[in-house]
Amino acid sequence: MSTVYDCSVPEERADGLRAAASAVRAGRSVVVPTDTVYGIGCDAFSAGAVRALLAHKNRGPDMPVGVLVGSWSTVDGLVLSVPTAARQLIEAFWPGDLSIVLPHAPSLQWDLGETGQTVMLRMPLHPVALELLREVGPMAVSSANKSGRPPAATAADAVAQFGEELPVYLDGGPVVEAVPSTIVSLVGPEPVVLREGGVSLAQVSEVLGTEVATAPR
Numbered sequence: 776m777s778t779v780y781d782c783s784v785p786e787e788r789a790d791g792l793r794a795a796a797s798a799v800r801a802g803r804s805v806v807v808p809t810d811t812v813y814g815i816g817c818d819a820f821s822a823g824a825v826r827a828l829l830a831h832k833n834r835g836p837d838m839p840v841g842v843l844v845g846s847w848s849t850v851d852g853l854v855l856s857v858p859t860a861a862r863q864l865i866e867a868f869w870p871g872d873l874s875i876v877l878p879h880a881p882s883l884q885w886d887l888g889e890t891g892q893t894v895m896l897r898m899p900l901h902p903v904a905l906e907l908l909r910e911v912g913p914m915a916v917s918s919a920n921k922s923g924r925p926p927a928a929t930a931a932d933a934v935a936q937f938g939e940e941l942p943v944y945l946d947g948g949p950v951v952e953a954v955p956s957t958i959v960s961l962v963g964p965e966p967v968v969l970r971e972g973g974v975s976l977a978q979v980s981e982v983l984g985t986e987v988a989t990a991p992r
């Protein structure tokens with residue numbers, strides 16, 4: 776049975792966060808509001824949970840899942856190293872709508888899909904998402920929608936798409952502006968913007984002090 780928790784009501788918010796944390800620890804996926812769109816998320820370190828998340832979305836491992844974190848310091852344990860450019864972007868735009876792609880730490884036993892030994896990280900600017908992340912740790916999160924359908928901008932949108940498939944829906948109100956995050960890859964010798972979203976190419980270039988290229992389409 777699925778439950779929608781209205782996070783504008785303190786008691787429901789507390790109950791919802793407890794239910795969501797319990798579901799995530801049990802290997803289930805939950806719906807959580809973020810500052811970009813609603814997300815469907817699970818334990819980033821559970822390969823089975825990530826496979827189930829992708830199945831809920833009708834997606835395969837060829838479209839890997841990003842990871843949301845609840846603090847800047849979490850990143851240090853997830854990647855091979857944190858270059859200066861990454862720290863500059865984190866300080867400028869986190870929490871917020873900028874995702875950073877870095878080589879992940881080889882010691883981590885996770886399976887986020889066909890990532891090429893990399894991980895896409897973001898710290899969202901949403902209090903409900905941050906509370907859950909700080910309770911359960913890094914979560915594999917993708918937009919809350921079935922493949923080919925628009926991302927959910929409200930909890931009701933997510934319920935309409937997933938229904939009883941998911942146990943917990945955290946309702947944080949409608950997303951004010953459903954804009955995807957900007958994705959910056961720091962895998963190669965120079966930073967590359969893979970997707971321009973809420974943070975402009977010009978803003979990224981200004982913070983890094985160099986003209987950043989975009990990936991060829």
